[in-house]
Every structure is written in structure tokens, then in C-alpha cells.
Amino acid sequence: MFLKLVLLCLCLWRLDGVFGFLEVKYVKEGDSVTLNTGLTKIKDDDVIQWRFWIKKTLIAEINKRADRITVYDDVLDGRFRDRLKLDHQTGSLTIMNTTTEHAGRYKLQINSVIKSFNLVVYGEISVLEKDSVTLNSDLTEMKDDCQILWWFVNENTSIAEANVTADSITVYDDVDGRFRDRLKLDKQSGSLTITNTTTEHAGVYVLVQMTGENPSLKTFRVSVYARLPVPVISSNSSQCSSSSSSSSSCLLLCSAVNVSHVTLSWYKGNSLLSSISVSDLSISLSLPLEVEYQDKNTYSCVLNNTISNQTQHLDITQLCHTCADSVHCCGSTEAVIRLVLSALVGVATVIILVYDIRSRRAERDQAHTHTSVSDF
Structure with a gap:
């Protein structure tokens, strides 16, 4: 059974789009997702059933013959409570405020036709390069019959596992060397910590957990960001016109080199004036700004990504000469x-x-x- 769970995890992340009657859906934890029947209208004699993969549990049903529409949201310890919405016209099922407990396979049966969905619910985690990140199992304590396995999907390999019954904890940190001396598995909770992260550790991690007859999947997408440099502000105000004894404005340029997945912005006080974003790897960014020589406002140039930022404040008196x-x-x-x-x-x-x-x-x-x- 435990091996089947591992294989299911791989299927969840390795299958894309629709293959036969199997469709893969990806949703960020906390968002909603709709599993579509493909129908525009339910017929008078249709019977539609939605089942969840754990114990093939029936979670929703439309029986037009009996004129009955039912949502069973209290099953499986109430994990679907107040989260299921069934479309009365098409039979499509919406799962709201998703958690990792809702990940897995869903089977749709319309009369004698069967279609399956694999739902991947992932938690998104961002970390700065060289910092540590912990992937939480959400367990306070592993029970006596608990088995867990951590899987790194990018390399399609296990990196840590624990079996309480066998009193065994193993860390496979020699996976092509990228995890060497960087993995720590918490003996009490089963949470996994990656220390001294690099961009090589970015990717998808899956926790497969089996306690008694209650299996669960937990998926993480980890993004590792490089530390940002402080942007540089320069000016060409040393150039002057021989035909005029005064100039009204000063041209400034804010620059950042060797950056990726960042946004460079000019601010006047707390108000955004302009910005430019890039997702390419290791390029240089520049953003111009023209100000009056006698301008008394506060300006700053900000370089930021998802989790950090660097700010350079403008000193007009130093860069812009009247x-x-x-x-x-x-x-x-x-x-x-x-x-x-x-x-x-x-x-x-x-x-x-x-x-x-x-x-x-x-x-x-x-x-x-x-x-x-x-x-x-």
C-alpha cells in the first residue's frame, strides 16, 4: 500500500494535461478548483457520482431519475465540510479553500462513463539562497504505525523516510550531491529541513504519509531566490549647454546588474512612478527618471523579488547640480x-x-x- 502511494505521487506530478480519461489539475493551497464534467446540461435520466480516492468515498451525487442532489461533505473526518459546490446544470464539482488533504484522485461516473482527475494541491514556499527552509508535515508527533517518505520530484527520487514501527529514520543526502550535509529529518514530526539552500534545491517536494488506513499526500513547490544587490543611481548632469545659463531638469538612471526574476522601480515618496520586470537569468536592468533640479521631494529606487528588496535613496544635491x-x-x-x-x-x-x-x-x-x- 505504501509503495502504491509513492507511485501515485509521481503520477500526480509527471502527468500533464489530459491522457485518455485522466486529467491532472494543479491548484495552490487555499485557492479553489473546478473539476468539469464536460456537460452543458444534465439529461433527465443521468446519474452523476463523484468519488475521492481514499476508500473510494462518495462525496457528491446527482440523480435526475430520483430528482436528488446530494453533497456528502462530512465524510473522511470532515475534510470537505463547507468546501464542495455542485453545479446543478452541468454536474461539475468545485472544491473551495483547498488544503493538501484534498489532493489525490477523483473519479467521475456519468451513467456508465468514467473519467478520473488527479488533483495536486501544493504549498508555495520561497527562501533566500543560503538560508534554511522547513517543509512541515503538520504532525505534532508520528504515531507508532506511521510511515512517511519525502520525495524530490525533480530528480524522481526519495530523499528521506521514517518508519516508526521499525524505529528507522534514513536521509538520502547523496542524491547527485546537491543535498549532501543539508537535510535534517525531525524525529518527532517528520518535517524536513533543507539547510544552506542553493538554486539547485528549487523544485517540487512530496510528502507521502501513511498512518493506519489513512493515507495522505502533501506537496510543496520551493523557490530559491538569489540575494539582491543594492541598485545604483547615476546622473549625466555634468553635461551643460553653452547656449543657456540654466537647465530645468536632471536625468537619472537606476541600474542593477546580474539579476533575474526581479522588478526595478522608481518611487516618489510612497507612490510608484515607473517599474520594469524581468524573468530572464542574469541580465542588467536600467530605469530612467527625470527630475527638476530644485525638486524637494523624496525619491528612491527599489529592486525587489518575491521575498526581499533592496532600496537606494536619491540625493539630488549630490547627483544633480544647478x-x-x-x-x-x-x-x-x-x-x-x-x-x-x-x-x-x-x-x-x-x-x-x-x-x-x-x-x-x-x-x-x-x-x-x-x-x-x-x-x-
């Missing part, structure tokens, strides 16, 4: 260059004047000497 005078307008570097050029022009002018004076004096002296020789 054009009150040529020095400020053109920037300190250009101002220095202009001062040096002015000094060089001044020195050159003095040199030319001195040279001209000396040349004229030499010409006069030469003319005087020539006259003296002629008289002699």
Missing part, C-alpha cells in the same frame, strides 16, 4: 579645464607681448649700429 553659474552648470572638471585654458591664454599673451617688445628693440639697435658704420 546651473546658477558656469562652474556649477558645467561641472567641476570642466570648470577646472576652463580655468587652466584661461591661464594658458593669459601666459601666451604675455609671452607674445614680451617677444614683440624685444623684437622691436633689437630692430632699433641694429638700425642704429648700421648708421654708425656708414658715418665712419
